[in-house]
Amino acid sequence: MSASGDKTVDKGGIVHRLSQVDRRVLYVIVLACAMVPLIIGAQVRLSVSPPVKGLYDAVEALPPGSYVYLAADYDPGSLPELYPMNIAFVEHLFSKDVKIIAASLWAPGPPLSQRVFEDIAPRYGKTYGEDYVNLGFKEGREAVMVSVAEDLRATFPEDYFGTPYGDIPMLEGIENLTDVRLIVNVSAGYPGIKEWVQQVATRFPVPIGGGVTAVSGPEMYPYIQSGQLVGLLAGMKGAGEYEQLIEKPGLGLAGMAAQSSVHVAVIVFIILANVFYFIDRRKRS
Amino acid sequence: MKPLTIIVACVVLAMGLMGAAAGGLNGQVFGTWVAALLTLAIFSFLYKDNPVYKLAEHIFIGVSAGYVVCLEYWNVFIPNLWNPLVSGQSYILIVPFALGLMLFTRFSPRASWLSRWAIAAMVGSYAGFAVIGALQGDLIAQVRASMIPLYSADAVASMSLARTANEYVFAFLGILQNPLTIIGLITTLIYFFFSREHKGSLGVASRIGIFFLMISFGASFGYTVMSRVSLLIGRLHFLLSDWLGIIQ
Numbered sequence: 001m002s003a004s005g006d007k008t009v010d011k012g013g014i015v016h017r018l019s020q021v022d023r024r025v026l027y028v029i030v031l032a033c034a035m036v037p038l039i040i041g042a043q044v045r046l047s048v049s050p051p052v053k054g055l056y057d058a059v060e061a062l063p064p065g066s067y068v069y070l071a072a073d074y075d076p077g078s079l080p081e082l083y084p085m086n087i088a089f090v091e092h093l094f095s096k097d098v099k100i101i102a103a104s105l106w107a108p109g110p111p112l113s114q115r116v117f118e119d120i121a122p123r124y125g126k127t128y129g130e131d132y133v134n135l136g137f138k139e140g141r142e143a144v145m146v147s148v149a150e151d152l153r154a155t156f157p158e159d160y161f162g163t164p165y166g167d168i169p170m171l172e173g174i175e176n177l178t179d180v181r182l183i184v185n186v187s188a189g190y191p192g193i194k195e196w197v198q199q200v201a202t203r204f205p206v207p208i209g210g211g212v213t214a215v216s217g218p219e220m221y222p223y224i225q226s227g228q229l230v231g232l233l234a235g236m237k238g239a240g241e242y243e244q245l246i247e248k249p250g251l252g253l254a255g256m257a258a259q260s261s262v263h264v265a266v267i268v269f270i271i272l273a274n275v276f277y278f279i280d281r282r283k284r285s
Numbered sequence: 286m287k288p289l290t291i292i293v294a295c296v297v298l299a300m301g302l303m304g305a306a307a308g309g310l311n312g313q314v315f316g317t318w319v320a321a322l323l324t325l326a327i328f329s330f331l332y333k334d335n336p337v338y339k340l341a342e343h344i345f346i347g348v349s350a351g352y353v354v355c356l357e358y359w360n361v362f363i364p365n366l367w368n369p370l371v372s373g374q375s376y377i378l379i380v381p382f383a384l385g386l387m388l389f390t391r392f393s394p395r396a397s398w399l400s401r402w403a404i405a406a407m408v409g410s411y412a413g414f415a416v417i418g419a420l421q422g423d424l425i426a427q428v429r430a431s432m433i434p435l436y437s438a439d440a441v442a443s444m445s446l447a448r449t450a451n452e453y454v455f456a457f458l459g460i461l462q463n464p465l466t467i468i469g470l471i472t473t474l475i476y477f478f479f480s481r482e483h484k485g486s487l488g489v490a491s492r493i494g495i496f497f498l499m500i501s502f503g504a505s506f507g508y509t510v511m512s513r514v515s516l517l518i519g520r521l522h523f524l525l526s527d528w529l530g531i532i533q
Contacts, residue, residue: 080519142414198422214512226430
Protein backbone atom coordinates (compact mmCIF):
# COMPACT_ATOMS: atom_id res chain seq x y z
CA MET A 1 0.00 0.00 0.00
CA SER A 2 1.38 3.41 -0.97
CA ALA A 3 2.00 6.24 1.45
CA SER A 4 -0.78 8.29 -0.12
CA GLY A 5 -3.03 5.26 0.09
CA ASP A 6 -2.31 4.92 3.83
CA LYS A 7 -3.08 8.59 4.28
CA THR A 8 -6.42 8.18 2.48
CA VAL A 9 -7.41 5.21 4.62
CA ASP A 10 -6.42 7.09 7.79
CA LYS A 11 -8.46 10.13 6.73
CA GLY A 12 -11.43 7.93 6.03
CA GLY A 13 -11.02 6.38 9.48
CA ILE A 14 -11.12 9.73 11.25
CA VAL A 15 -14.14 10.82 9.24
CA HIS A 16 -15.87 7.55 10.00
CA ARG A 17 -15.07 7.79 13.71
CA LEU A 18 -16.30 11.40 13.83
CA SER A 19 -19.52 10.44 12.07
CA GLN A 20 -20.06 7.76 14.71
CA VAL A 21 -19.32 10.05 17.68
CA ASP A 22 -21.18 9.24 20.89
CA ARG A 23 -24.31 11.36 21.26
CA ARG A 24 -23.27 12.18 24.86
CA VAL A 25 -20.32 14.16 23.50
CA LEU A 26 -22.83 16.33 21.61
CA TYR A 27 -24.89 16.75 24.80
CA VAL A 28 -21.83 18.00 26.66
CA ILE A 29 -21.06 20.51 23.88
CA VAL A 30 -24.67 21.75 23.88
CA LEU A 31 -24.59 22.01 27.68
CA ALA A 32 -21.37 24.03 27.53
CA CYS A 33 -22.80 26.29 24.81
CA ALA A 34 -25.85 26.98 26.98
CA MET A 35 -24.02 27.40 30.29
CA VAL A 36 -21.03 29.57 29.38
CA PRO A 37 -23.04 32.57 28.08
CA LEU A 38 -25.24 32.41 31.18
CA ILE A 39 -22.25 32.35 33.54
CA ILE A 40 -20.32 35.15 31.83
CA GLY A 41 -23.52 37.19 31.40
CA ALA A 42 -23.21 37.52 27.62
CA GLN A 43 -25.71 39.87 26.00
CA VAL A 44 -27.00 39.95 22.44
CA ARG A 45 -28.70 42.77 20.58
CA LEU A 46 -31.86 41.48 18.90
CA SER A 47 -33.52 42.90 15.80
CA VAL A 48 -37.14 43.56 16.69
CA SER A 49 -39.57 41.81 14.35
CA PRO A 50 -42.80 43.54 13.18
CA PRO A 51 -45.18 41.22 15.12
CA VAL A 52 -43.41 42.08 18.40
CA LYS A 53 -43.36 45.78 17.50
CA GLY A 54 -47.08 45.54 16.70
CA LEU A 55 -47.97 44.45 20.23
CA TYR A 56 -45.60 47.01 21.75
CA ASP A 57 -47.27 49.77 19.71
CA ALA A 58 -50.74 48.55 20.73
CA VAL A 59 -49.79 48.82 24.42
CA GLU A 60 -48.08 52.18 23.86
CA ALA A 61 -51.30 53.52 22.34
CA LEU A 62 -53.34 52.71 25.47
CA PRO A 63 -54.36 55.79 27.45
CA PRO A 64 -53.58 55.84 31.20
CA GLY A 65 -56.41 54.39 33.28
CA SER A 66 -57.66 52.09 30.52
CA TYR A 67 -58.17 48.37 31.13
CA VAL A 68 -56.36 45.34 29.73
CA TYR A 69 -57.48 41.73 30.13
CA LEU A 70 -54.38 39.60 30.72
CA ALA A 71 -55.14 35.93 30.08
CA ALA A 72 -52.36 33.85 31.64
CA ASP A 73 -53.10 30.53 29.94
CA TYR A 74 -49.90 28.65 30.77
CA ASP A 75 -48.31 26.40 33.36
CA PRO A 76 -44.84 25.79 34.84
CA GLY A 77 -43.94 23.48 31.93
CA SER A 78 -43.54 26.51 29.65
CA LEU A 79 -42.15 28.86 32.28
CA PRO A 80 -38.77 29.62 30.59
CA GLU A 81 -40.49 30.96 27.48
CA LEU A 82 -43.69 32.49 28.79
CA TYR A 83 -42.85 33.79 32.26
CA PRO A 84 -40.45 36.45 30.85
CA MET A 85 -43.26 37.56 28.52
CA ASN A 86 -45.72 37.79 31.40
CA ILE A 87 -43.23 39.91 33.35
CA ALA A 88 -42.52 42.15 30.34
CA PHE A 89 -46.24 42.70 29.66
CA VAL A 90 -46.99 43.61 33.28
CA GLU A 91 -43.93 45.93 33.44
CA HIS A 92 -45.04 47.71 30.28
CA LEU A 93 -48.71 47.96 31.30
CA PHE A 94 -47.86 49.27 34.77
CA SER A 95 -45.44 51.81 33.30
CA LYS A 96 -48.34 53.10 31.14
CA ASP A 97 -50.66 53.28 34.19
CA VAL A 98 -52.99 50.74 32.62
CA LYS A 99 -55.22 48.65 34.88
CA ILE A 100 -54.84 44.89 34.54
CA ILE A 101 -57.56 42.27 34.90
CA ALA A 102 -55.79 38.90 35.00
CA ALA A 103 -57.51 35.54 34.68
CA SER A 104 -56.65 32.08 33.45
CA LEU A 105 -58.17 29.12 31.65
CA TRP A 106 -55.30 26.93 32.88
CA ALA A 107 -55.50 25.78 36.50
CA PRO A 108 -51.81 26.50 37.30
CA GLY A 109 -52.01 29.98 35.69
CA PRO A 110 -53.30 32.18 38.57
CA PRO A 111 -50.40 31.51 40.99
CA LEU A 112 -47.95 32.40 38.22
CA SER A 113 -49.80 35.65 37.48
CA GLN A 114 -49.89 36.46 41.18
CA ARG A 115 -46.13 35.88 41.48
CA VAL A 116 -45.51 38.32 38.64
CA PHE A 117 -47.78 40.94 40.24
CA GLU A 118 -46.19 40.57 43.67
CA ASP A 119 -42.71 40.98 42.17
CA ILE A 120 -43.49 44.02 40.03
CA ALA A 121 -46.42 45.93 41.55
CA PRO A 122 -44.47 47.37 44.55
CA ARG A 123 -41.91 48.95 42.20
CA TYR A 124 -44.66 50.90 40.43
CA GLY A 125 -46.66 51.60 43.60
CA LYS A 126 -49.62 49.59 42.34
CA THR A 127 -52.30 48.29 44.70
CA TYR A 128 -54.26 45.06 44.41
CA GLY A 129 -57.93 45.72 43.65
CA GLU A 130 -57.28 49.28 42.51
CA ASP A 131 -54.67 48.88 39.79
CA TYR A 132 -54.72 45.14 39.13
CA VAL A 133 -56.79 42.13 40.00
CA ASN A 134 -56.37 38.37 39.66
CA LEU A 135 -59.71 36.71 38.93
CA GLY A 136 -58.22 33.22 39.09
CA PHE A 137 -59.01 30.13 37.09
CA LYS A 138 -62.24 29.06 35.42
CA GLU A 139 -62.85 25.70 33.79
CA GLY A 140 -64.79 25.69 30.53
CA ARG A 141 -62.29 26.62 27.81
CA GLU A 142 -64.00 28.22 24.76
CA ALA A 143 -67.27 28.55 26.67
CA VAL A 144 -65.53 30.71 29.28
CA MET A 145 -63.95 32.91 26.58
CA VAL A 146 -67.37 33.74 25.14
CA SER A 147 -68.83 34.09 28.62
CA VAL A 148 -66.07 36.52 29.68
CA ALA A 149 -66.64 38.57 26.56
CA GLU A 150 -70.39 38.77 27.28
CA ASP A 151 -70.50 39.00 31.09
CA LEU A 152 -67.30 39.18 33.12
CA ARG A 153 -69.12 39.52 36.47
CA ALA A 154 -71.20 36.36 35.96
CA THR A 155 -68.17 34.37 34.79
CA PHE A 156 -65.96 35.40 37.70
CA PRO A 157 -68.31 36.19 40.63
CA GLU A 158 -65.24 36.41 42.90
CA ASP A 159 -61.49 36.86 42.50
CA TYR A 160 -58.59 34.47 43.16
CA PHE A 161 -58.77 35.20 46.91
CA GLY A 162 -62.56 34.87 47.19
CA THR A 163 -63.35 38.60 47.23
CA PRO A 164 -66.76 39.22 45.60
CA TYR A 165 -66.61 40.97 42.23
CA GLY A 166 -68.64 43.91 43.51
CA ASP A 167 -66.18 44.56 46.36
CA ILE A 168 -63.23 45.12 44.01
CA PRO A 169 -63.01 48.89 43.37
CA MET A 170 -61.31 48.77 39.95
CA LEU A 171 -64.02 46.48 38.53
CA GLU A 172 -66.80 49.00 39.10
CA GLY A 173 -68.37 49.65 35.70
CA ILE A 174 -66.52 46.78 34.03
CA GLU A 175 -69.16 44.34 32.83
CA ASN A 176 -67.63 42.57 29.82
CA LEU A 177 -64.69 42.60 27.45
CA THR A 178 -66.02 45.53 25.43
CA ASP A 179 -65.01 47.62 28.48
CA VAL A 180 -61.34 46.68 28.05
CA ARG A 181 -59.06 48.18 25.42
CA LEU A 182 -56.88 45.14 24.72
CA ILE A 183 -56.70 41.40 25.43
CA VAL A 184 -53.17 40.14 26.04
CA ASN A 185 -52.86 36.37 26.10
CA VAL A 186 -49.85 34.42 27.34
CA SER A 187 -50.55 31.05 25.79
CA ALA A 188 -48.90 27.65 26.13
CA GLY A 189 -51.38 25.70 24.01
CA TYR A 190 -55.03 24.72 24.21
CA PRO A 191 -57.03 26.66 25.26
CA GLY A 192 -54.97 29.64 24.21
CA ILE A 193 -54.46 32.40 21.71
CA LYS A 194 -55.86 30.44 18.77
CA GLU A 195 -59.16 29.92 20.61
CA TRP A 196 -59.23 33.59 21.72
CA VAL A 197 -58.94 34.56 18.05
CA GLN A 198 -61.56 32.05 16.93
CA GLN A 199 -64.11 32.75 19.64
CA VAL A 200 -63.59 36.41 20.51
CA ALA A 201 -61.60 38.34 17.87
CA THR A 202 -64.22 38.10 15.13
CA ARG A 203 -67.30 38.49 17.37
CA PHE A 204 -66.28 41.23 19.79
CA PRO A 205 -64.59 44.56 18.99
CA VAL A 206 -61.52 44.04 21.21
CA PRO A 207 -58.02 43.77 19.75
CA ILE A 208 -56.00 40.71 20.79
CA GLY A 209 -52.26 40.18 21.04
CA GLY A 210 -50.02 37.97 23.06
CA GLY A 211 -47.17 35.57 23.40
CA VAL A 212 -46.86 31.88 22.63
CA THR A 213 -44.23 29.17 22.95
CA ALA A 214 -41.87 28.96 19.97
CA VAL A 215 -43.35 25.59 18.98
CA SER A 216 -46.75 27.15 18.30
CA GLY A 217 -45.36 30.37 16.77
CA PRO A 218 -45.54 29.35 13.07
CA GLU A 219 -49.15 28.28 13.50
CA MET A 220 -50.13 31.70 14.84
CA TYR A 221 -48.36 34.01 12.37
CA PRO A 222 -51.20 33.81 9.78
CA TYR A 223 -53.41 35.58 12.34
CA ILE A 224 -51.04 38.56 12.21
CA GLN A 225 -51.33 38.82 8.44
CA SER A 226 -55.12 38.59 8.61
CA GLY A 227 -55.20 41.35 11.25
CA GLN A 228 -56.85 39.10 13.84
CA LEU A 229 -53.85 39.62 16.14
CA VAL A 230 -52.29 43.04 16.70
CA GLY A 231 -48.98 41.46 17.66
CA LEU A 232 -47.30 38.23 18.64
CA LEU A 233 -44.27 37.16 20.67
CA ALA A 234 -42.95 33.69 19.83
CA GLY A 235 -40.77 31.96 22.39
CA MET A 236 -37.82 33.29 24.32
CA LYS A 237 -36.73 35.38 21.34
CA GLY A 238 -40.07 37.21 21.31
CA ALA A 239 -39.76 37.84 25.05
CA GLY A 240 -36.20 39.14 24.56
CA GLU A 241 -37.29 41.50 21.77
CA TYR A 242 -40.09 42.88 23.94
CA GLU A 243 -37.75 43.36 26.91
CA GLN A 244 -35.41 45.26 24.59
CA LEU A 245 -38.26 47.50 23.41
CA ILE A 246 -39.37 48.38 26.94
CA GLU A 247 -35.72 48.67 28.03
CA LYS A 248 -36.15 46.20 30.90
CA PRO A 249 -33.63 43.39 30.28
CA GLY A 250 -34.85 40.22 31.92
CA LEU A 251 -34.89 36.47 31.58
CA GLY A 252 -35.69 36.64 27.86
CA LEU A 253 -32.64 38.69 26.87
CA ALA A 254 -30.42 36.85 29.38
CA GLY A 255 -31.30 33.54 27.75
CA MET A 256 -30.92 34.66 24.14
CA ALA A 257 -27.10 34.65 24.17
CA ALA A 258 -27.20 31.02 25.35
CA GLN A 259 -29.96 30.29 22.84
CA SER A 260 -27.88 31.73 19.98
CA SER A 261 -24.72 29.81 20.91
CA VAL A 262 -26.67 26.53 21.08
CA HIS A 263 -28.20 27.30 17.67
CA VAL A 264 -24.72 27.83 16.22
CA ALA A 265 -23.63 24.49 17.71
CA VAL A 266 -26.68 22.72 16.24
CA ILE A 267 -26.05 24.25 12.80
CA VAL A 268 -22.38 23.19 12.95
CA PHE A 269 -23.45 19.65 13.97
CA ILE A 270 -25.86 19.44 11.02
CA ILE A 271 -23.25 20.69 8.52
CA LEU A 272 -20.52 18.39 9.89
CA ALA A 273 -22.86 15.38 9.96
CA ASN A 274 -23.75 15.94 6.31
CA VAL A 275 -20.13 16.47 5.26
CA PHE A 276 -19.02 13.31 7.11
CA TYR A 277 -21.92 11.37 5.65
CA PHE A 278 -21.07 12.31 2.05
CA ILE A 279 -17.32 11.73 2.53
CA ASP A 280 -17.98 8.37 4.15
CA ARG A 281 -20.36 7.36 1.37
CA ARG A 282 -17.85 8.35 -1.31
CA LYS A 283 -15.09 6.36 0.37
CA ARG A 284 -17.27 3.27 0.58
CA SER A 285 -18.44 3.53 -3.03
CA MET B 286 -31.04 -2.75 42.89
CA LYS B 287 -27.36 -2.43 41.97
CA PRO B 288 -24.88 -1.25 44.64
CA LEU B 289 -23.84 1.70 42.45
CA THR B 290 -27.46 2.85 42.26
CA ILE B 291 -27.84 2.66 46.03
CA ILE B 292 -24.62 4.68 46.49
CA VAL B 293 -25.79 7.33 43.99
CA ALA B 294 -29.22 7.53 45.66
CA CYS B 295 -27.57 7.90 49.10
CA VAL B 296 -25.23 10.62 47.80
CA VAL B 297 -28.19 12.51 46.29
CA LEU B 298 -30.16 12.16 49.54
CA ALA B 299 -27.16 13.26 51.62
CA MET B 300 -26.61 16.29 49.39
CA GLY B 301 -30.27 17.21 49.81
CA LEU B 302 -30.10 16.93 53.59
CA MET B 303 -26.82 18.87 53.73
CA GLY B 304 -28.32 21.59 51.56
CA ALA B 305 -31.40 21.77 53.74
CA ALA B 306 -29.24 21.86 56.87
CA ALA B 307 -27.05 24.59 55.37
CA GLY B 308 -30.17 26.62 54.69
CA GLY B 309 -31.29 26.22 58.31
CA LEU B 310 -34.15 23.93 57.18
CA ASN B 311 -35.75 26.94 55.59
CA GLY B 312 -38.73 25.78 53.50
CA GLN B 313 -37.69 27.70 50.41
CA VAL B 314 -34.09 26.47 50.53
CA PHE B 315 -35.27 22.90 51.04
CA GLY B 316 -37.64 23.27 48.08
CA THR B 317 -34.84 24.66 45.90
CA TRP B 318 -32.59 21.72 46.79
CA VAL B 319 -35.32 19.18 46.05
CA ALA B 320 -36.05 20.87 42.70
CA ALA B 321 -32.34 21.03 41.82
CA LEU B 322 -31.67 17.39 42.68
CA LEU B 323 -34.75 16.24 40.78
CA THR B 324 -33.58 18.30 37.78
CA LEU B 325 -30.19 16.59 37.90
CA ALA B 326 -31.92 13.23 38.28
CA ILE B 327 -33.91 13.87 35.09
CA PHE B 328 -30.78 15.08 33.26
CA SER B 329 -29.05 11.81 34.23
CA PHE B 330 -31.16 10.08 31.56
CA LEU B 331 -28.96 11.80 28.94
CA TYR B 332 -26.12 9.54 30.09
CA LYS B 333 -28.29 6.45 30.21
CA ASP B 334 -31.52 5.16 31.69
CA ASN B 335 -31.09 4.63 35.44
CA PRO B 336 -33.14 4.14 38.65
CA VAL B 337 -32.53 7.71 39.86
CA TYR B 338 -34.15 9.00 36.66
CA LYS B 339 -37.01 6.51 37.09
CA LEU B 340 -37.54 7.68 40.68
CA ALA B 341 -37.70 11.35 39.59
CA GLU B 342 -40.04 10.45 36.73
CA HIS B 343 -42.44 8.61 39.05
CA ILE B 344 -42.36 11.44 41.59
CA PHE B 345 -43.16 13.92 38.80
CA ILE B 346 -46.12 11.91 37.51
CA GLY B 347 -47.50 11.30 41.00
CA VAL B 348 -47.12 14.90 42.17
CA SER B 349 -48.57 16.28 38.91
CA ALA B 350 -51.61 14.03 39.12
CA GLY B 351 -52.19 14.91 42.78
CA TYR B 352 -51.71 18.63 42.12
CA VAL B 353 -54.22 18.64 39.25
CA VAL B 354 -56.82 16.70 41.31
CA CYS B 355 -56.50 19.19 44.19
CA LEU B 356 -56.67 22.20 41.85
CA GLU B 357 -59.72 20.88 40.04
CA TYR B 358 -61.45 20.00 43.32
CA TRP B 359 -60.92 23.39 44.99
CA ASN B 360 -61.13 25.59 41.86
CA VAL B 361 -63.83 23.83 39.87
CA PHE B 362 -65.89 21.31 41.83
CA ILE B 363 -66.36 23.30 45.06
CA PRO B 364 -67.00 26.85 43.71
CA ASN B 365 -68.77 25.97 40.46
CA LEU B 366 -70.89 23.00 41.52
CA TRP B 367 -70.92 22.12 45.21
CA ASN B 368 -71.32 25.57 46.77
CA PRO B 369 -74.12 26.77 44.43
CA LEU B 370 -75.94 23.45 44.91
CA VAL B 371 -75.64 23.34 48.71
CA SER B 372 -76.59 26.99 49.11
CA GLY B 373 -79.58 26.45 46.84
CA GLN B 374 -78.51 29.16 44.36
CA SER B 375 -78.83 27.01 41.27
CA TYR B 376 -80.59 23.65 41.25
CA ILE B 377 -80.14 23.32 37.48
CA LEU B 378 -76.55 22.30 38.30
CA ILE B 379 -77.95 18.89 39.27
CA VAL B 380 -77.98 18.12 35.53
CA PRO B 381 -74.22 18.55 34.93
CA PHE B 382 -73.58 16.87 38.31
CA ALA B 383 -75.59 13.84 37.20
CA LEU B 384 -73.83 13.82 33.82
CA GLY B 385 -70.48 13.94 35.64
CA LEU B 386 -71.45 11.01 37.85
CA MET B 387 -72.59 9.07 34.78
CA LEU B 388 -69.01 9.20 33.46
CA PHE B 389 -67.97 6.95 36.35
CA THR B 390 -70.33 4.20 35.13
CA ARG B 391 -67.55 3.24 32.71
CA PHE B 392 -66.08 1.20 35.57
CA SER B 393 -69.10 -1.13 35.40
CA PRO B 394 -69.54 -3.07 32.12
CA ARG B 395 -73.31 -3.37 32.69
CA ALA B 396 -73.90 0.35 33.27
CA SER B 397 -71.17 1.80 31.07
CA TRP B 398 -73.69 2.74 28.37
CA LEU B 399 -74.83 5.57 30.67
CA SER B 400 -71.47 7.33 30.26
CA ARG B 401 -72.22 7.82 26.56
CA TRP B 402 -74.87 10.41 27.46
CA ALA B 403 -72.30 12.55 29.26
CA ILE B 404 -69.72 12.09 26.50
CA ALA B 405 -72.36 12.98 23.88
CA ALA B 406 -73.16 16.21 25.73
CA MET B 407 -69.47 17.15 25.90
CA VAL B 408 -68.71 16.25 22.28
CA GLY B 409 -71.83 18.05 21.07
CA SER B 410 -71.17 21.29 22.92
CA TYR B 411 -67.45 21.43 22.11
CA ALA B 412 -68.08 20.52 18.46
CA GLY B 413 -70.49 23.45 18.31
CA PHE B 414 -67.88 25.85 19.69
CA ALA B 415 -65.19 24.42 17.42
CA VAL B 416 -67.31 24.68 14.26
CA ILE B 417 -68.25 28.30 14.97
CA GLY B 418 -64.64 29.17 15.79
CA ALA B 419 -63.19 27.39 12.77
CA LEU B 420 -65.65 28.99 10.41
CA GLN B 421 -65.59 32.59 11.60
CA GLY B 422 -62.07 32.66 13.03
CA ASP B 423 -60.15 30.55 10.54
CA LEU B 424 -61.91 29.80 7.27
CA ILE B 425 -63.61 33.10 6.43
CA ALA B 426 -60.98 35.38 7.96
CA GLN B 427 -58.04 33.49 6.43
CA VAL B 428 -59.62 33.24 2.96
CA ARG B 429 -60.32 36.97 3.10
CA ALA B 430 -56.72 37.63 4.20
CA SER B 431 -55.45 35.59 1.23
CA MET B 432 -57.18 37.84 -1.29
CA ILE B 433 -54.36 40.35 -1.59
CA PRO B 434 -52.83 42.27 -4.50
CA LEU B 435 -49.53 41.05 -5.94
CA TYR B 436 -48.06 44.52 -5.58
CA SER B 437 -48.29 46.29 -2.21
CA ALA B 438 -47.83 50.06 -2.43
CA ASP B 439 -47.45 50.29 1.37
CA ALA B 440 -44.54 47.82 1.34
CA VAL B 441 -42.76 49.83 -1.39
CA ALA B 442 -43.36 53.05 0.55
CA SER B 443 -41.88 51.52 3.71
CA MET B 444 -38.75 50.67 1.70
CA SER B 445 -38.21 54.34 0.93
CA LEU B 446 -38.72 55.23 4.61
CA ALA B 447 -36.20 52.66 5.87
CA ARG B 448 -33.15 54.06 7.67
CA THR B 449 -31.24 51.08 9.09
CA ALA B 450 -30.13 47.83 7.46
CA ASN B 451 -32.63 45.99 9.63
CA GLU B 452 -35.49 48.17 8.39
CA TYR B 453 -34.35 47.65 4.78
CA VAL B 454 -34.41 43.88 5.23
CA PHE B 455 -37.91 43.89 6.72
CA ALA B 456 -39.14 46.34 4.04
CA PHE B 457 -37.70 44.15 1.27
CA LEU B 458 -39.33 41.07 2.78
CA GLY B 459 -42.56 43.07 2.99
CA ILE B 460 -42.44 43.67 -0.78
CA LEU B 461 -41.92 39.95 -1.40
CA GLN B 462 -44.63 38.92 1.07
CA ASN B 463 -47.71 39.27 -1.16
CA PRO B 464 -46.34 37.53 -4.28
CA LEU B 465 -44.81 34.74 -2.18
CA THR B 466 -48.07 34.28 -0.25
CA ILE B 467 -50.10 34.01 -3.46
CA ILE B 468 -47.65 31.65 -5.21
CA GLY B 469 -47.23 29.54 -2.06
CA LEU B 470 -50.97 29.31 -1.46
CA ILE B 471 -51.84 28.29 -5.03
CA THR B 472 -48.98 25.82 -5.53
CA THR B 473 -49.51 24.19 -2.12
CA LEU B 474 -53.22 23.78 -2.85
CA ILE B 475 -52.28 22.23 -6.22
CA TYR B 476 -50.01 19.75 -4.43
CA PHE B 477 -53.05 18.53 -2.46
CA PHE B 478 -55.23 18.36 -5.61
CA PHE B 479 -55.31 14.62 -6.36
CA SER B 480 -58.12 14.47 -8.96
CA ARG B 481 -55.60 14.69 -11.83
CA GLU B 482 -52.15 13.18 -12.24
CA HIS B 483 -49.37 15.65 -11.40
CA LYS B 484 -47.88 15.95 -14.89
CA GLY B 485 -46.89 18.89 -17.06
CA SER B 486 -47.67 22.34 -15.67
CA LEU B 487 -49.68 20.76 -12.81
CA GLY B 488 -46.59 18.71 -11.89
CA VAL B 489 -44.32 21.78 -11.96
CA ALA B 490 -46.73 23.76 -9.75
CA SER B 491 -47.06 20.78 -7.40
CA ARG B 492 -43.26 20.52 -7.07
CA ILE B 493 -43.05 24.24 -6.26
CA GLY B 494 -45.75 23.59 -3.64
CA ILE B 495 -43.51 20.93 -2.10
CA PHE B 496 -40.77 23.55 -1.70
CA PHE B 497 -43.14 25.83 0.20
CA LEU B 498 -44.25 22.91 2.37
CA MET B 499 -40.63 21.99 3.11
CA ILE B 500 -39.80 25.59 4.07
CA SER B 501 -42.85 25.58 6.35
CA PHE B 502 -41.78 22.30 7.97
CA GLY B 503 -38.22 23.64 8.34
CA ALA B 504 -39.50 26.79 10.07
CA SER B 505 -41.65 24.69 12.40
CA PHE B 506 -38.69 22.42 13.20
CA GLY B 507 -36.45 25.44 13.86
CA TYR B 508 -39.01 26.92 16.24
CA THR B 509 -39.35 23.53 17.97
CA VAL B 510 -35.58 23.38 18.51
CA MET B 511 -35.69 26.93 19.90
CA SER B 512 -38.48 25.96 22.26
CA ARG B 513 -36.66 22.89 23.59
CA VAL B 514 -33.40 24.82 24.02
CA SER B 515 -35.38 27.45 25.97
CA LEU B 516 -36.49 24.74 28.39
CA LEU B 517 -32.87 23.66 28.86
CA ILE B 518 -31.80 27.28 29.42
CA GLY B 519 -34.63 27.73 31.92
CA ARG B 520 -33.45 24.76 33.97
CA LEU B 521 -29.80 25.81 33.75
CA HIS B 522 -30.72 29.32 34.81
CA PHE B 523 -32.53 27.86 37.83
CA LEU B 524 -29.53 25.67 38.75
CA LEU B 525 -27.00 28.47 38.33
CA SER B 526 -28.99 31.22 40.04
CA ASP B 527 -31.51 29.87 42.55
CA TRP B 528 -29.53 26.80 43.55
CA LEU B 529 -25.82 27.60 43.20
CA GLY B 530 -26.05 31.40 43.23
CA ILE B 531 -23.38 31.71 40.53
CA ILE B 532 -25.43 34.17 38.47
CA GLN B 533 -27.97 36.78 39.52
